[in-house]
Amino acid sequence: xxxxxxxxxxxxxxxxxxxxxxALRYALWLINNPQDAKEISKSxxxxxxxxKCKICANLCESDIxxxxxxxxxxxxxxxxxxTIETLLNLEPQHIYNGVYFVLWGLxxxxxxxxxxxxxxxxxxxxxxxxxxIILMLDDSIEGNLTAQYIIEMLxxxxxxxxxxSGIPVGYNIDSLDKLTLQKAFQNRVPY
Ligand SMILES: [Zn+2]
Numbered sequence: 736x737x738x739x740x741x742x743x744x745x746x747x748x749x750x751x752x753x754x755x756x757x758a759l760r761y762a763l764w765l766i767n768n769p770q771d772a773k774e775i776s777k778s779x780x781x782x783x784x785x786x787k788c789k790i791c792a793n794l795c796e797s798d799i800x801x802x803x804x805x806x807x808x809x810x811x812x813x814x815x816x817x818t819i820e821t822l823l824n825l826e827p828q829h830i831y832n833g834v835y836f837v838l839w840g841l842x843x844x845x846x847x848x849x850x851x852x853x854x855x856x857x858x859x860x861x862x863x864x865x866x867x868i869i870l871m872l873d874d875s876i877e878g879n880l881t882a883q884y885i886i887e888m889l890x891x892x893x894x895x896x897x898x899x900s901g902i903p904v905g906y907n908i909d910s911l912d913k914l915t916l917q918k919a920f921q922n923r924v925p926y
Contacts, residue, residue, distance in 0.1 A: 792837040841877035
């Protein structure tokens with residue numbers, strides 16, 4: 736194969752869930768659609784300039800994100816999420832007025848991800864001012880391991896909640912449909 740195509744295919748296979756065959760198809764499509772390819776490349780370049788909010792690790796263009804800067808948001812309630820996908824699913828529903836904390840991963844000894852990799856010290860710091868911590872994490876080994884770690888780490892007088900029961904066991908937070916997510920969030924229960 737031509738070296739530059741080979742390199743492109745190799746880069747694309749780094750995306751989660753993309754195998755060699757799909758990667759080759761995408762590579763050839765990009766080469767055949769140079770205008771779109773340039774736009775994609777430019778969008779990636781721009782997105783890579785985003786920073787992580789110094790308070791909650793949400794993505795933003797400056798040091799602090801709009802949610803943390805918003806004086807109307809209730810800083811005493813912190814919703815802990817694995818990625819900003821959950822945040823992006825919740826925000827348009829206008830059912831939550833607290834703030835977030837984005838972990839960007841879950842504790843997973845198999846994958847070599849430990850508590851120190853998740854910025855939990857910062858969460859502990861933020862939680863000092865909080866009344867409620869909502870753990871919006873997957874019902875998976877990693878999600879539960881992370882939740883347990885957070886519960887043990889936080890002062891005992893903070894209320895810790897999770898999405899309501901009634902949603903399927905082993906749920907993946909970001910796969911819940913809009914209404915289920917809304918219900919699970921609003922009817923949250925103590926962890
Ligand atoms: Zn923030």
